[in-house]
Amino acid sequence: MTFTRVSGDPLSTSAQVLAFGYNARGRAEVQPLQMALMQRYPAAFSAFGKACRAGRITPGMLWLWRESVPWLGFLVIRESSVGPARTRHAQNVALRLARDYRLEGITSVALAGLCTPEELPPIADAMAYWLARVELEVLLYA
DSSP states (O other): OEEEEEOSOGGGOOSSEEEEEEETTOOOOOSHHHHHHHHHOHHHHHHHHHHHHTTOOOTTOEEEEOSSSSEEEEEEEESSTTSOOOHHHHHHHHHHHHHHHHHHTOOEEEEOOOSOTTTHHHHHHHHHHHHTTSSOEEEEEO
């Protein structure tokens, strides 16, 4: 449907899912968006960490927390909290989202806090490549 690059505060998005980059170990990250979300939704981060410790989370996955408005989408594009975001993991997440959004009941996604500004161009290109072709409203926050 639409893949739009926007600016502003992702915490005030009207999208159904607020998706952000995170790591496969479930360790806290120090990016401002993740810190704000961790303060607002500690149960989501606790459940995600528990799934990581149980070995159910791998890089390239999308993990959804549906008990908030908006839903939280953990895009697992880093292997650890200190590692870089990997384009191949972002491609896997985008492909899975493009394939499964109807099964998950997702109608719109706001992508924010995916990675550092230096890592963003290839990650954003990977997301745009796969998600621009589906009937899903996608907002990419700079």
